[in-house]
Amino acid sequence: MSPLKVSSRSNPNSVAGALVAVIRDQGYAEMQAVGAGALNQAIKAVAIARGFVAPSGNDLVCAPAFTDIEINGEGRTALKLLVEKRQSR
Numbered sequence: 001m002s003p004l005k006v007s008s009r010s011n012p013n014s015v016a017g018a019l020v021a022v023i024r025d026q027g028y029a030e031m032q033a034v035g036a037g038a039l040n041q042a043i044k045a046v047a048i049a050r051g052f053v054a055p056s057g058n059d060l061v062c063a064p065a066f067t068d069i070e071i072n073g074e075g076r077t078a079l080k081l082l083v084e085k086r087q088s089r
Contacts, residue, residue, distance in 0.1 A: 001022070001026060001029075001030070003029075003030040003031055003032045003080065004018055004019060004022065004029060004030070004031045004032070005031075005032050005033075006031050006032065006033045006038050006039075006041050006042040006045065007033075007037075007038050007041070008035060008036075008037025008038045008040070008041060009041075010038070010041045010042075010045075011041075012041050012044035012045040012048055013045075013048060015031075015041065015042065015045035016044075016045040016046075016048035016049040016052060017049075017052075019031070019045055019046070019049045019083060020049050020052045020053060023049075023053075023060070023083065023084065023085050027084060027085065028082065028083065028084035028085075029082075029083045029084075030080060030081070030082055030083075031045070031080070031081040031083065032067065032069065032078045032079070032080055032081075033078060033079050033081070034069070034071070034076055034077075034078045034079075039079055042079075042081055043081075046060060046062050046081065046083060049083070053085065058085050058086070059085070059086050060083055060084070060085060060086070061083070061084055061086050062081050062082070062083045063081070063082045064079055064080070064081055064082075065079070065080045065081075065082065066078070066079060066080070067079075067080040
């Protein structure tokens with residue numbers, strides 16, 4: 001599965017919907033963000049997605065990590081967000 005790529009212009013509601021769909025299908029999802037604006041949109045999407053899964057008694061957890069990627073032949077460092085579902089307490 002390829003990661004969901006989030007930019008500073010991404011709509012957080014759309015990303016949240018895609019995030020929940022991938023998690024329902026695979027059990028987890030990975031997002032990539034390069035830059036502060038992109039990370040901001042990605043974190044908003046995780047918060048919105050938590051609201052989507054809460055009525056079914058679930059919660060989402062998010063673990064950040066760094067990853068090296070290539071954009072237009074140039075090496076960059078991106079933030080990778082691993083998001084998965086867990087049962088609420």
